[in-house]
Amino acid sequence: MNLDEEIKQLVNRFNTGILRPDEVETLEKYIEEGRVDLSEFAELQAFYNRLILDNSSEPSAKLNTRFYSMLAEQKTNASKSWFNTFNELWYSKPVVRWAYGFILVGFGLTVGLILKTNDSSNTEINKLSAEVKEMKEMMMLSLLEEESINDRLKAVSLSRELPEASERIISALLETLNNDENVNVRLSALEALVPYADDSKVRVGLVASIAKQESPLVQMGLAEMMLVLQEKRSVDALKNLLENQETPAEVKEKITETLEILI
Amino acid sequence: MLKVKQGQLDALGLLFERYKKILFGFFYNMNLDQNLSEDLVQTVFERVLKYRTGFNGDGEFKVWMFHIARNVNIDNYRKSSRFKNEDIENHRDISDGVGSIEEAIGKGEELDILNAALNRLDHEKKEIITLSKIEGLKYKEIGKVLNCSEGAVKVKVFRAMQSLKGEFLKIQKTV
Numbered sequence A: 001m002n003l004d005e006e007i008k009q010l011v012n013r014f015n016t017g018i019l020r021p022d023e024v025e026t027l028e029k030y031i032e033e034g035r036v037d038l039s040e041f042a043e044l045q046a047f048y049n050r051l052i053l054d055n056s057s058e059p060s061a062k063l064n065t066r067f068y069s070m071l072a073e074q075k076t077n078a079s080k081s082w083f084n085t086f087n088e089l090w091y092s093k094p095v096v097r098w099a100y101g102f103i104l105v106g107f108g109l110t111v112g113l114i115l116k117t118n119d120s121s122n123t124e125i126n127k128l129s130a131e132v133k134e135m136k137e138m139m140m141l142s143l144l145e146e147e148s149i150n151d152r153l154k155a156v157s158l159s160r161e162l163p164e165a166s167e168r169i170i171s172a173l174l175e176t177l178n179n180d181e182n183v184n185v186r187l188s189a190l191e192a193l194v195p196y197a198d199d200s201k202v203r204v205g206l207v208a209s210i211a212k213q214e215s216p217l218v219q220m221g222l223a224e225m226m227l228v229l230q231e232k233r234s235v236d237a238l239k240n241l242l243e244n245q246e247t248p249a250e251v252k253e254k255i256t257e258t259l260e261i262l263i
Numbered sequence B: 001m002l003k004v005k006q007g008q009l010d011a012l013g014l015l016f017e018r019y020k021k022i023l024f025g026f027f028y029n030m031n032l033d034q035n036l037s038e039d040l041v042q043t044v045f046e047r048v049l050k051y052r053t054g055f056n057g058d059g060e061f062k063v064w065m066f067h068i069a070r071n072v073n074i075d076n077y078r079k080s081s082r083f084k085n086e087d088i089e090n091h092r093d094i095s096d097g098v099g100s101i102e103e104a105i106g107k108g109e110e111l112d113i114l115n116a117a118l119n120r121l122d123h124e125k126k127e128i129i130t131l132s133k134i135e136g137l138k139y140k141e142i143g144k145v146l147n148c149s150e151g152a153v154k155v156k157v158f159r160a161m162q163s164l165k166g167e168f169l170k171i172q173k174t175v
Helices: A003-015 A022-035 A043-048 A063-079 A082-092 A094-144 A147-160 A167-179 A181-196 A200-214 A216-229 A233-244 A249-262 B011-031 B035-050 B060-090 B100-105 B110-120 B121-132 B138-145 B150-172
Strands: none
Touching: A003 A022, A022 B150, A043 B150, A063 B011, A063 B035, A094 B150, A147 A181, A167 A181, A167 A200, A181 A200, A181 A216, A181 A249, A181 B110, A181 B121, A200 A216, A200 A233, A216 A233, A216 A249, A233 A249, A233 B121, A233 B138, A249 B011, B011 B035, B011 B100, B011 B121, B035 B060, B060 B138, B110 B121, B121 B150, B138 B150
């Protein structure tokens, strides 16, 4: 017996009222799978078809009134801005006012704390920087007093690490350039003064130093620097050096070149 | 409904006008109470408004609305069943096993008996028959309302039809 025949027999047995409970389950399975249509149960379908739902009652006008009142209320609520809501809460709930007060105070404290922290940390940093600079200056000045050439060279190098040179440092470097017994230290001091050449005091100091130098290397270094700086105030000092019989020929040559450009 | 979802609440008025009768019919046939049915229709539209953002627009509004309506009716049924049970506990002598509807039928016509039979069905069977009798609501859509397959709906209807026939015959014998 194929499936279609089995289903047909099950439907017939159901319609004649002789279907066993286990067969009902099978029939329901076929209904669920769509193999059996409910219209095949003629008598059952007839009952079902004769049933007409009770439509004698209709909703009253009261339902309309209630619905449209509810809708109007919802529309009013929806159109209320957040400000109105906040306003209502402000006047009806003291806790909102307190919360607002707390938030404002909290905000103020936080901002204050941040500003204070920034201020104090900046002050701390500036203070520390000043202290470090002071320490380096002190170290440099004390190293320049040392007998060791290396220490004095270190002192000059230290001046290059300073963000800006104080008058004290510039004076110390000019002093070293003019008076240190070691040529290398003097040359190093000359190089250390280059970054501050815009300072007129440095320029005057450098020009004045020309007459004080005996080392050819330092003399040539100074002549070179005057050329770079286009310092016309050095012409007289350079001419004096050129006229000096003790000035080596290489230095005179350099000075001549420099003077040709400067004049 | 999508307009309602977007905030055009006036559009809900159109949906109300279109579906209020059909919804009322569902509730009335389930509960046989005019005022209660109106209350439940109102509740459905309140929920539609409240949960409007939950309508994804994929399915038909009617299916979504009946899903809500069914839940509203079940909530009411559970509430009223609880009250009924309390009443039964307090007044055990009142229940005689025969509904008042049958008494009202008297020697009435077949349709009255059929309706009386429908009202004697349990909640689930009465619900499936009522839903299947609502115009334009197909088995597939009822499946969506009940969260089950179309085939499962057919089986539920098949069982409910058998019970309906059984109750009909029982009442007919007493008339």
